Amino acid sequence: xSVPEDHPRAESLKVREKIIEGMHNSIVxxxxxxxxxxxxxxxxxxxxxxxxxxxxxxxxxxxxxxxAEKPVISVNGNVAALCSxxxxxxxxLVGASIEINLFYRKAEREKAIEEVLKEAGDIxxxxxDPTYHTYISELSHLRRIVDxxxxxxxxxxxxxxxxxxxxxxxxKMGKNVISIDLNPxxxxxxxxxxxxxxxxxxxxxxxxxIAKRLRGKDNIVLKKILADFNNFNSLKETLSEISKGLNKxxxxxxxxxxxxxK
Numbered sequence: 001x002s003v004p005e006d007h008p009r010a011e012s013l014k015v016r017e018k019i020i021e022g023m024h025n026s027i028v029x030x031x032x033x034x035x036x037x038x039x040x041x042x043x044x045x046x047x048x049x050x051x052x053x054x055x056x057x058x059x060x061x062x063x064x065x066x067x068a069e070k071p072v073i074s075v076n077g078n079v080a081a082l083c084s085x086x087x088x089x090x091x092x093l094v095g096a097s098i099e100i101n102l103f104y105r106k107a108e109r110e111k112a113i114e115e116v117l118k119e120a121g122d123i124x125x126x127x128x129d130p131t132y133h134t135y136i137s138e139l140s141h142l143r144r145i146v147d148x149x150x151x152x153x154x155x156x157x158x159x160x161x162x163x164x165x166x167x168x169x170x171x172k173m174g175k176n177v178i179s180i181d182l183n184p185x186x187x188x189x190x191x192x193x194x195x196x197x198x199x200x201x202x203x204x205x206x207x208x209x210i211a212k213r214l215r216g217k218d219n220i221v222l223k224k225i226l227a228d229f230n231n232f233n234s235l236k237e238t239l240s241e242i243s244k245g246l247n248k249x250x251x252x253x254x255x256x257x258x259x260x261x262k
Contacts, residue, residue, distance in 0.1 A: 061158070
């Protein structure tokens with residue numbers, strides 16, 4: 001579908017089209033469309049722009065990735081459809097591996113996602129070679145399958161668009177988890193070491209710029225950024241700012257567009 005540039009929701013519709021195209025190309029699972037719509041609803045609430053609290057969350061996330069000994073970025077179909085180039089660029093900047101990990105796991109989907117990622121950059125993709133498969137014992141679904149060279153042995157795992165139970169399992173394995181989740185009350189958000197409450201399509205490009213700025217910094221600077229960050233306090237600040245914004249609208253800042261008709 002061609003999206004008219006003058007449509008008031010043009011950018012949002014373009015993103016939806018990427019997700020739909022990804023589904024037709026076996027990259028996105030059908031349930032991924034539902035997940036995208038749910039996230040889009042939360043994005044409305046934060047104003048469809050990156051809030052100040054998210055910039056702090058993103059900076060802490062990049063600092064953690066740069067300090068990690070073995071960081072891994074976990075990729076599912078929605079991430080591949082929306083941010084394949086940005087995923088590869090961020091991974092290269094912070095020295096992270098990329099691993100495909102799917103709830104609806106099919107060989108056809110794995111291959112399609114691998115091809116999209118490899119088109120984005122010359123980087124090894126983990127998670128699809130059965131030779132290196134092992135399991136997260138606490139999980140019963142297919143996301144329990146992980147790569148011995150990647151998520152299983154990583155110290156930091158970035159899990160954009162994540163299932164809460166896997167975040168919980170990874171934390172119990174002693175790993176540091178970074179998530180991107182527009183719902184600050186999800187299990188994923190509450191269990192992560194660092195939760196980025198922002199839209200993936202804004203968060204990744206912004207994290208790339210942060211990584212370019214921080215990658216040459218001394219570890220003391222990076223550790224200070226992490227020391228000043230507390231995820232639970234950050235989530236409380238996030239909820240407070242969301243509440244303030246909604247209250248402002250309820251108290252009179254909400255504009256009535258129908259007045260133009262009178």
